[in-house]
Amino acid sequence: MPLAQVSPYFYISGQIAVEDVKRLADQGFVALINNRPDGEAPDQPDSMDIEAAAWEAGLEYLHAPMHGAEIALADVERIHALTAQATGKVLGFCRSGARSMLGWALAQSEDLPSDEILALARGAGHDLSQWRSVFDARYAARG
Secondary structure, X not given: OOEEEOOOOXXXXXXXXXXXXXXXXXXXXXXXXXXXXXXXXXXXXXXXXXXXXXHHOOOEEEEOOOEOOEOOHHHHHHXXXXXHHOOOEEEEEOOXXXXXXXXXXXXXXXXXXXXXXXXXXXXXXXXXXXXXXXXXXXXXXXX
């Protein structure tokens, strides 16, 4: 399970296993964000199992499933709240890390200019340039 660092506190990865959770806690992670819907693949662990392991390891857990690039605004807000109050590293995961990258980027787009978000995403191996206008609109609307 390779991790890609997006920012000093946010990382992304592909699917994690229940047995990875304790190791992530030992590495200083304080929260997990699961952006994968349950039942997407037959070999995928159920989100409730990962959540139970997270709580047992002392980690916060958020299930904010994304279907492709579709994510509920409420989930974007929940991702923002979790990452804003986290006292350590947060890991977003899905099948490949791409949805977690986009979910985090949308959550940060009211606080960070699009150039910064796009640079952080590129540094983690993801091109979100097609989302620039969305990021710009959310940043401009922050009031």
